[in-house]
Amino acid sequence: MTATERAQAKLKAANLRILAASQRQNAAAHRRQATHPIYPGQAGICEGKAAVIDGFAARSEAQAELLDAQIHEIAVALGARGGKVLN
Numbered sequence: 001m002t003a004t005e006r007a008q009a010k011l012k013a014a015n016l017r018i019l020a021a022s023q024r025q026n027a028a029a030h031r032r033q034a035t036h037p038i039y040p041g042q043a044g045i046c047e048g049k050a051a052v053i054d055g056f057a058a059r060s061e062a063q064a065e066l067l068d069a070q071i072h073e074i075a076v077a078l079g080a081r082g083g084k085v086l087n
Contacts, residue, residue, distance in 0.1 A: 001074045009067050016064035023057035 001009070027050040034046035 001071070006071060006074075009071050013064040013067040013071075016060045016067070020057040020060035020064070023053050023060060027051075027053040027057065 030046040030050035030053065034043040034050070037043040037046070
C-alpha cells in the first residue's frame with residue numbers, strides 16, 4: 001500500500017465516520033418527532049425510520065473500522081518484514 005493509498009483509505013474511513021454521525025443525528029431527530037406526533041401513527045413510523053437509520057450508521061462505522069484494521073494489518077506486515085511503516 002503506497003502512502004497515497006493509505007491516505008485515501010484513512011480519508012475514506014474519516015468520511016464514513018462523518019456519515020455515521022450524520023445518520024445518528026438524523027435518527028435522533030426522528031426519535032424526537034416520535035415524542036410529538038402530528039398525526040396518528042406517526043410515532044411508530046418515526047421510531048421505525050430511526051431504527052433503520054441507526055442500522056445504516058452502524059454499517060458506516062463498521063466499514064470505517066474495517067478500513068482502519070486493514071491499514072493496521074498492512075503496517076504490521078511491513079514492519080515485520082523490515083519495510084517502512086508510514087503513520
